[in-house]
Amino acid sequence: MLHSINNLRTVAELCRAGQPLPEPLAVWLGNSLRSFLEHGKGSLNDAFGLRGGQGGIPWHMEEAIRKRDAALRELRARHFQNLKPSVHVRTIHEMSCRYAASGWRFDCEREAMPDRYRGTPKEHLWLAFKSGAMMPLCVRQLRTILRVEPRNSRRDGAHKQVSFCPVAGERAPI
Numbered sequence: 001m002l003h004s005i006n007n008l009r010t011v012a013e014l015c016r017a018g019q020p021l022p023e024p025l026a027v028w029l030g031n032s033l034r035s036f037l038e039h040g041k042g043s044l045n046d047a048f049g050l051r052g053g054q055g056g057i058p059w060h061m062e063e064a065i066r067k068r069d070a071a072l073r074e075l076r077a078r079h080f081q082n083l084k085p086s087v088h089v090r091t092i093h094e095m096s097c098r099y100a101a102s103g104w105r106f107d108c109e110r111e112a113m114p115d116r117y118r119g120t121p122k123e124h125l126w127l128a129f130k131s132g133a134m135m136p137l138c139v140r141q142l143r144t145i146l147r148v149e150p151r152n153s154r155r156d157g158a159h160k161q162v163s164f165c166p167v168a169g170e171r172a173p174i
Contacts, residue, residue: 002063003049004032004048004049004050005050005059005063007025007028007029008048010025011025011029032047032048032049033047035047036048045059060132061132061133064131064132064133065131065133067127067128067131067132067133068127068128068131068132068133068134068135069133069145071124071125071127071128071131072092072124072128072142072145072146073145073146074124074127075092075121075124075125075128076088076092076146078124079121079124080092085143085146088146089139089142089143089146090139092142092146093136093137093138093139093142095121095125096125096128096135096136096137097136099122099125099129099136100129100135100136103122104126104129104135107126107129107130108129108130113126113127113130114126
């Protein structure tokens with residue numbers, strides 16, 4: 001699916017620039033359109049291979065989630081790699097909630113990231129929020145995205161602590 005999205009973006013850019021399409025891209029575009037027109041594909045999404053996954057998430061939301069998760073992983077790798085996993089998850093959670101309540105209210109209207117964020121943790125937070133996927137996330141979701149196993153986790157789920165992000169208003173076991 002990502003291949004199809006990249007192809008469509010390339011076609012759009014080349015068409016806007018008045019440039020000819022490279023032959024492999026033109027063949028792909030022609031075959032996809034023919035599939036829609038001649039074979040009765042239910043939608044252009046099907047013809048271009050943009051079917052949602054099993055969970056029924058539309059392709060554009062799946063792409064947004066991938067961008068958000070990549071930004072969060074990069075945030076951890078660049079700024080919190082020396083911290084224990086439980087600490088960097090909680091730190092990223094707290095930073096996300098704080099950014100949602102303060103900076104993002106103003107930054108959400110911007111097309112470009114403020115220059116002062118470059119090289120700081122806010123660079124990656126801005127990218128995660130700008131992705132269009134849900135932010136901020138609860139600690140449990142962050143742990144899953146960052147692939148961190150909780151210490152002393154219990155299988156029965158008893159005695160779990162609860163984390164609360166006042167901006168998102170979500171409660172989740174941590």
